[in-house]
Amino acid sequence: MQIEPQAFDRVLSSMCTEPHPAARDAAERFLATNPGDPGTYPNVSALEDDAVALLGEIAGLDDPAGYITSGGTEANIQAVRIARERTDSRTPNVVMPESGHFSFQKAADLLGVELRIVPTDDRHRADLEAVRASVDENTALVVGVAGTTEYGRVDPIPALGEIAHSADAMLHVDAAWGGFVLPFTDYEWHFGHAAVDTMTIDPHKMGQAAVPSGGLLVRSPDLLDELAVDTPYLESTSQATLTGTRSGAGVASAVAAIEELWPAGYRSQYIRSQNNAEWLADALEKRGYRVADPTLPLVAADVPRSTFDALRAKGWRISRTATGELRVVCMPHVTREMLASFVGDLDRLEVR
Numbered sequence: 001m002q003i004e005p006q007a008f009d010r011v012l013s014s015m016c017t018e019p020h021p022a023a024r025d026a027a028e029r030f031l032a033t034n035p036g037d038p039g040t041y042p043n044v045s046a047l048e049d050d051a052v053a054l055l056g057e058i059a060g061l062d063d064p065a066g067y068i069t070s071g072g073t074e075a076n077i078q079a080v081r082i083a084r085e086r087t088d089s090r091t092p093n094v095v096m097p098e099s100g101h102f103s104f105q106k107a108a109d110l111l112g113v114e115l116r117i118v119p120t121d122d123r124h125r126a127d128l129e130a131v132r133a134s135v136d137e138n139t140a141l142v143v144g145v146a147g148t149t150e151y152g153r154v155d156p157i158p159a160l161g162e163i164a165h166s167a168d169a170m171l172h173v174d175a176a177w178g179g180f181v182l183p184f185t186d187y188e189w190h191f192g193h194a195a196v197d198t199m200t201i202d203p204h205k206m207g208q209a210a211v212p213s214g215g216l217l218v219r220s221p222d223l224l225d226e227l228a229v230d231t232p233y234l235e236s237t238s239q240a241t242l243t244g245t246r247s248g249a250g251v252a253s254a255v256a257a258i259e260e261l262w263p264a265g266y267r268s269q270y271i272r273s274q275n276n277a278e279w280l281a282d283a284l285e286k287r288g289y290r291v292a293d294p295t296l297p298l299v300a301a302d303v304p305r306s307t308f309d310a311l312r313a314k315g316w317r318i319s320r321t322a323t324g325e326l327r328v329v330c331m332p333h334v335t336r337e338m339l340a341s342f343v344g345d346l347d348r349l350e351v352r
């Protein structure tokens, strides 16, 4: 095989990162295990309990229940599925701000629920009035995002919880990306603060675990029962996951990364990433670009298309928001030197 994986030295668009060495090692050791078959692979199954307990600690969940998913998409689909199973409505809907990830579109398609997308406010957060106006007796789920994909914003989770519960709907928090940085901020995002029922929190993003390692957490174990199907050929009697066979690598590397980094390692990484984001935002502002305030380690700036294309041509892996802004995610592999070199390339382009 000739092809090498993408090196991380110019990757500014990804929400994945280089796994922590301990996570890489654990992933390799558990590569051939299948936590979907706990009767045959009890060790990785026990590790999954540890992973859920650790994720629960990070997300303020007292009696942690959930599982390690293939990623945020699967966790979001399963959250919608739980809500659909719980509602009495025959025509259920899900209310989500436009900043929600496109995985909810997949969930709605697969599960036959209506997805009601409501606008965000001028700070790119869910517009509470719009959410209130969209919720009705058929609403099964309200989605809040804690660390949005495009601007890194955190929706007002407690207020969304109130709206959801007054309509007898559930509240899902998508902290797929934000979950490993938010514990070090003042945001009200977790199970302890608000009426959160389900949450997506992915070790393979800011958690520095290997891909595939997503996380679904639920407030109480009975919510997982909504997902369970009987498994006649397995020693275990039921399975709540969406996939059948799945990689033990994700489970083991999540535990290894979290044991290594929670909380001190994640805290110092958050501070490093946040400082980098503020440094880049500042550098771009000084050059005359309009920059969305990096409230979490993610920078969005109004850079012309031609400049964006020229930077891509220089090898920078960058992406754009729906409205065309340059988007840089300050993941753990993104260093100040990388950003300085990026800004240097930008300056050289501007000179010409």
Ligand code: 0PR
Pocket (backbone or CB within 6 Å): 013, 014, 015, 070, 071, 072, 073, 074, 076, 101, 103, 145, 147, 148, 149, 174, 175, 176, 177, 202, 214, 318, 319, 320
């Ligand atoms: N929830 C949020 C808030 C996310 O940002 C993402 C992924 C998901 C759920 C889905 O997670 P999985 O991909 O693990 O299923 N976020 C973007 C994505 O990969 C990140 C992104 C965006 C990466 C733009 C590259 C890029 O150019 O879809």
